[in-house]
Amino acid sequence: AVLAVAASTVAGCGNADDSGGSGGSGKKKITLIQGVANEPFYTSMYCGAKDEAATLDVDLEVTAAAKWDVAQQTTVANAVTAKRPDAVLIAPVDKEAMAGPVRLLAGSGSKVIFVDTELSDTSLGLSRVASDNRLGGHLGAKSLARLVGDKGKVLVLAPARGIATTDDRVAGFKAELAAHPGVALISEQYPGDDAAKAQAVVSATLAAHPDLAGIFAANLVTGEGAASALKSAGRTGAVKLVEFDASPAQVEALKAGAIQALISQEPLDIGRQGVRQAVNALDGKPVQARISTQLVEVTKDNLNDPKVAQYLYRS
C-alpha cells in the first residue's frame, strides 16, 4: 500500500514506464522518489524529469509514499536501495530523519541528487536542485503585507518543522516582516501535510482572532485547508490568503477570488535539471552543487501573461 504510486502519480504526463521503465535496456537507470504521491508539484517535477530522461536516453522510474511521512518514505527509499539504480533523485520529507535511509542509498552506490527538499547533512547528495525557498518566503510576506495594507494580524501555516523547503519559507517570511512593523505574526502552525488538519487549525485561529487580516500557507496542501476554513467561516476575500505553489486547483481558486496570490515554483525545471545533474555525475562530468530554480508571484493580474504560464503546475 505504501508503494501506491507509479501510474496514478504520473497522470499529467503519461505512464511511468513510457521512458523505458524497468529492466534490460542497458540504459542508465534513474529513480525519482517524490515527497508524496499524487500531488501536482511532484507530478510536474516528474513530467520535467521524464522529458529530460527521454532527451538523454536514460531510464526513469518514479515512486513515492501515499502520505508525507518519514516511516513511509523510509520504506520506499529502502525498496529503491535494494534495486540499486545508477542514480536517485529524492525529495526527503524530513531534513534529519531521512539521513539514515539516504545514507544507505548512497552507500549502496547510487548517485544521490536532492530535488526540492534536502537534508541538513548536504554531503549525502551530489547536487541540490530547488527553488530559493527563503526568497519565496520573502515574496510571500511582501505579497501578504501589500494585500493587508501593511497592517494587521497574520498567521503562517506549514506542514511540519524539519522540512527543508517550508522551514526556509517560514524563515524568509518572518525575516521580511521585520520590514513591515504594522503586520503582526500572531501564530505559526504546523498541522502536518494534511488539508483537513490545516482547515481545523485555521478555523480555530479565526474563532480566536476574528480580526485576522491574512494567512501565508507555505505549501499547497496547507493552503487548501486554509481556503476551506475561510470559506466555511464566510471570510473568503476578507482575510487575505497567499499560498505557495500553483496547482490547477489553486489557479482556479485564484481566479475565483478564494486566494489572492500564489508564489509559484518551477517543478518541471527542477525535474529536468535533476536528471541532467544525475547524468553528469554518471558520465563523470562536473556536477553543480546547488541550482536555484525560478519563483514568481502569480495574481489575477498576471495569470494570463505567457511568461507566467510556464510556472503553472500539471496534475
Ligand code: T6T
Ligand atoms: O511546496 C511543494 C514542495 O516544494 C514542498 O517541499 C512540499 O510541498 C509541496 O510539494 C506542495 O504540496
